[in-house]
């Protein structure tokens with residue numbers, strides 16, 4: 001069954017408790033937290049203190065997305081929070097296994113993220129050893145961008161490669177995921193849909209279960 005993750009950086013930051021309550025009421029599956037360093041992407045994201053408080057407040061599993069250079073350094077700052085998943089970008093290291101082992105060694109599920117321009121070929125050999133792949137359907141860094149249709153073919157490619165492996169990592173998609181794009185990403189094989197400003201946090205709805213259809 002498809003899972004839904006709320007991109008919490010897109011929620012009303014002054015009303016985080018109420019937002020988390022509404023997401024719990026909607027039975028959201030995960031909270032997607034963007035950590036950005038102003039280097040890998042031209043924006044800043046969430047820090048460990050707020051994510052730690054979110055973890056204390058809610059039982060919704062956390063899914064941390066590191067859009068940073070030097071993933072080892074940044075991930076180490078957040079390991080103590082014990083999220084469910086950690087994603088790092090394939091574009092930011094040559095030693096994938098060093099980072100995967102760091103994450104898994106802390107009892108956390110490991111995920112590798114790729115930006116829309118990055119070929120699936122660069123991560124095909126690690127698909128057998130990860131729990132999830134985050135396929136960005138916009139360039140990481142900013143909400144409100146145009147959906148990259150060309151990523152659909154890459155999702156199919158990942159599915160095909162995984163058929164021959166004894167491992168089926170979840171495929172998570174992030175970027176302009178909404179009523180228009182959801183049918184296409186599901187048809188292509190996506191398992192986890194990140195909802196941001198183009199859906200759940202569009203300021204037009206109050207009941208978040210509207211988007212979290214089971």
Ligand SMILES: O=C(CO)[C@H](O)[C@H](O)COP(=O)(O)O
Nearest residue numbers: 007141143144176196197198
């Ligand atoms: O990671 C992100 C951008 O890097 C956001 O999570 C996401 O893209 C926001 O969703 P939307 O595209 O619907 O505004």
